[in-house]
Amino acid sequence: MTRWxxxxxxxxxxxxxxxxxxxxxxxxxxxxxxxxxxxxxLENLSDVEGDPxxxxxxxxxxxxxxxxxxVGRAPDVIVHFAAESHVDRSIDDAxxxxxxxxxxxxxxxxxxRKKGVPTFVQVGTDExxxxxGPDDAKFVENSPIRPNSPYAASKAxxxxxxxxxxxxxxxxxxxxxxxxxxxxxxxxxKLLPLMITNAMEDRPLPVYGDGLQVRDWIHVEDHCRGVLxxxxxxxxxxxxxxxxxxxxxxxxxxxxxxxxxGKPRSLIRHVEDRKGHDRRYAMGFAYAREALGWEPQVGLHxxxxxxxxxxxxxxxxxxxxxxxxxxxxxDLMYAARLAGDGAxxxxxxxxxx
Ligand code: NAD
Ligand code: DAU
Numbered sequence: 001m002t003r004w005x006x007x008x009x010x011x012x013x014x015x016x017x018x019x020x021x022x023x024x025x026x027x028x029x030x031x032x033x034x035x036x037x038x039x040x041x042l043e044n045l046s047d048v049e050g051d052p053x054x055x056x057x058x059x060x061x062x063x064x065x066x067x068x069x070x071v072g073r074a075p076d077v078i079v080h081f082a083a084e085s086h087v088d089r090s091i092d093d094a095x096x097x098x099x100x101x102x103x104x105x106x107x108x109x110x111x112x113r114k115k116g117v118p119t120f121v122q123v124g125t126d127e128x129x130x131x132x133g134p135d136d137a138k139f140v141e142n143s144p145i146r147p148n149s150p151y152a153a154s155k156a157x158x159x160x161x162x163x164x165x166x167x168x169x170x171x172x173x174x175x176x177x178x179x180x181x182x183x184x185x186x187x188x189x190k191l192l193p194l195m196i197t198n199a200m201e202d203r204p205l206p207v208y209g210d211g212l213q214v215r216d217w218i219h220v221e222d223h224c225r226g227v228l229x230x231x232x233x234x235x236x237x238x239x240x241x242x243x244x245x246x247x248x249x250x251x252x253x254x255x256x257x258x259x260x261x262g263k264p265r266s267l268i269r270h271v272e273d274r275k276g277h278d279r280r281y282a283m284g285f286a287y288a289r290e291a292l293g294w295e296p297q298v299g300l301h302x303x304x305x306x307x308x309x310x311x312x313x314x315x316x317x318x319x320x321x322x323x324x325x326x327x328x329x330x331d332l333m334y335a336a337r338l339a340g341d342g343a344x345x346x347x348x349x350x351x352x353x
Contacts, residue, residue, distance in 0.1 A: 001029050001053075005075035005117075007061050007108065008082030010034040012186045013123070015044035017079065017224045022048055024228075029053045031071050034082065035060045041326045042333065043317060044185040049333070056334070061104035064111035074115040077231055080108055081123045083158075086189055087151045091275050094150035101154035102161070109165040109173075121231045122162040124177040126216070126243070127152035131278035138284035141177075141239040148276050159239075166237050174234040176227050178242040179283045182303065183220030184310045188318055191215075192304075195254050196311045197318050199263045209273030211251035214280040218244035219298035219307075229292040243283025244296040253304075260308040 004021060008014040009032030021028045034040045036058060048054050059067030061082045082104060084090065084097045105122065112120045129139040130146030145160075147153040159175050166173040186193045195205050226242040234240060248256075258265055288294045298306075311318060320326045 001027050002077065003073060003075040004028055004030045005033060005071065005078045006030060007033050007078070007080045008040070010036055010040035010042050010044060010056075011081060011085070012039075012044070012183075012190075013181055013220055013223060014081040015041075015185050016183065016220045017081065017227060018045060018054070019048060020221070020224045020228065022051055022053060029055075031055045031057060031075065033057045033059045033061070033067060033071065036330055037084075039085065039187050041185075041187075041321065041329070043320065043326055043329050046329075046333075058330075058334075062099060062107050064107055068111065068115075075117055077119045077121065078108065078112055078117055079121045079123065079227060079231060080105065083123075083155065084151070086187075087127075087149045088189075088274065090149055090151035090154070094154070097150055097154040098157075101151075102157045105158035106161050109161060109171065112171055113165070113169050118172055119231060120162070120165075120171055120173045121227060121234075122159060122173060122175045123227060124159050124175050124239075125152070125155050126177055126179045126241070126281045126283050127278065128156040128159060128177065129281075132280040132282060134280065136280075138243070138282040139241065140284045141241055141287055148278055163237075172236040174230050174236065175239045176230050176242060177239060177283070178223045178226065179216035179218050179244065179246070179281055181220045181223050182217055183307055184314070185317075186220070188321055191250060192253065192257065192307065193311065193318065195257045196261070196308055197322065199258055199261050199267055200311070200315070202263070202267065204269045205254055205258075205267050206269055206271045207250060207254060208271060208277060211254065211270065212249045213277060214247050214249055214282070215253075216243045216282045217246040217248055217253065217300055217304075218242065218296055219303035222296040222298050225297075226288060226292070226294050229294045230288075233292055235291070238291075240288045240292065240294075241283045241285045242288055242294070242296075243285045244298075244300070246296075246300045247280075247282050248300070256304055257308060260305060261312075
């Protein structure tokens with residue numbers, strides 16, 4: 001068996017990655033370490049909870065000593081997704097981003113070294129490269145690092161610490177950087193799930209500024225396949241960009257959502273722009289294609305239609321997130337059960353170890 005430790009597995013991309021691993025790697029056992037911040041939702045993984053190859057440990061990446069025993073045997077691979085991930089929140093208060101994204105990554109690197117974990121994969125973002133003008137070439141792996149938001153700066157810092165750990169301590173590290181993800185289980189503070197769910201509720205759709213900012217949209221499943229390919233076949237010390245040639249303005253994405261839902265464009269409201277708003281991201285992924293044999297497989301129209309259909313079919317899921325009811329799930333499904341087992345309060349665990 002290959003033992004995977006996934007941090008942030010109760011979030012959007014982490015949960016999709018855990019499900020992919022369990023589905024496509026029969027020799028995989030997966031430990032999901034997640035603090036369950038506002039963005040962590042164990043309902044994202046309710047369908048795999050009973051899988052004997054899956055275990056959940058509640059813990060903070062800043063403090064592995066608190067949960068290390070609960071994890072048990074050291075993993076073969078760490079895939080580090082856990083982060084504060086929302087740009088707007090980083091503009092309001094950068095500190096949680098520095099704690100989790102910078103100090104948390106360093107703590108995970110220290111733990112990797114202490115436990116002798118063979119491979120550490122850092123899940124990074126295109127935002128570390130900053131912004132592009134309309135005619136600029138796409139980002140490549142050696143584009144300058146020019147982050148513009150506190151979130152992007154914290155992720156760039158994390159990437160640099162990963163590089164330093166590899167150079168200094170000889171850790172086998174791989175960094176992936178991906179463009180904007182969309183798909184099932186995305187927290188409805190991000191553009192697409194916010195627009196889809198607001199439109200379903202006939203509520204206004206807040207578009208920042210002129211809405212002509214460009215993002216390179218990729219289906220979460222394609223991103224997860226890229227991370228898996230990098231973890232299994234990547235070269236130590238390398239960076240791999242993932243994108244989908246999916247450049248669209250925010251207005252175009254919002255129009256598509258409204259059309260798919262049969263809702264009127266009069267729901268759109270142009271609101272104050274985001275401070276320091278990056279105008280355009282676009283990822284060149286020729287290196288990942290060549291070195292990993294990876295390619296995005298989900299077309300934007302197909303992926304967006306399927307995503308809108310998923311939110312339509314999972315209204316209870318997003319209504320529980322929007323109302324805050326999802327916060328009770330851990331207490332109902334895990335904490336009470338663990339209390340019955342006499343399990344400790346910190347580094348709580350469930351499932352196979
Ligand atoms: P998310 O906000 O949906 O999930 C983050 C998860 O991390 C949550 O489950 C949360 O509980 C957990 N977490 C936060 N702080 C923690 C801590 N201190 N200790 C342990 N767990 C903690 O984020 P996401 O959109 O799924 O992004 C996952 C990763 O992928 C992040 O590193 C992000 O920077 C990166 N990324 C995201 C995108 C995107 O489009 N969403 C694109 C490229 C890269
Ligand atoms: O590019 C990868 C990044 O994509 C990830 O690293 C981040 O974790 C992820 O949050 C995402 O960042 P963005 O800032 O690009 O995503 P967000 O969904 O917040 O916004 C997408 C675009 O839509 C951006 O131009 C801002 C705009 N927007 C966003 C919201 C939430 C709006 O116009 N209105 C909104 O209400």
